[in-house]
Amino acid sequence: MKNLFTLILLAFALSASAQGNDKREQIKALKTAFITTELSLTSDEAAKFWPVYNAFDEKQFELKHQKMRALGKKIEGIDSMSDKEALVVINQMEDYEEELFQNRRKLVSSLKSIISPVKILKLKKAEDDFNRKLLRQYKEKGPRK
Structure with missing residues (x-):
């Protein structure tokens, strides 16, 4: 759950600081290079x-960016929400978190026939390390306006 929150926070931070698809593509290229190096593919x-x-x-x-962002907008109106409306939002959050988990599970299952179990674990570590570095860099530079 902590990792999910961190990833969601990172996603919102990136979406706030990203300037169109160019920034996303730049980050994706950096992530690809980082993972390739870390996994020694x-x-x-x-x-x-x-x-x-x-x-x-x-x-x-x-x-993360479409479904969770929509939920984030709903949560902004939390003070005027009824318990029934809040429960609907909670259920949607759980559904999206389950989708994220199932997507990860599908990835791991697919990768078992492509790379070794050690490299699958290295992938998880590389993703976490990359996200930490990206978040640290964002914090150091601050939000761009």
Whole structure:
């Protein structure tokens, strides 16, 4: 749950600071290079890995930026929400979190035939390390206006 909150926070921070698709593409390129280096992918592994990972990443982006953002807007009106309305939002949040989890589970299942279990664990660590570095860089530079 803590990791999910961090990722959501990072997603909102990136969306607030990103300037169109150029910034997103730049971050994606940096992430790709970082993961490739951290996993020491062979050319054969990379050819099979990246299509699977990119499909996963796009689905995660969609869930975080579209669905969770919509929930964030609903939560802004929390003070005028009834308990019934709040329960609906909570249920939607749980559904989206479950979708994120299932998407991750599908990725891991697909990767088992492409890279070793050790590299799958390294992937998780590389993603976390990259997100921490990105968040640290964002904090140091501050929001751009």
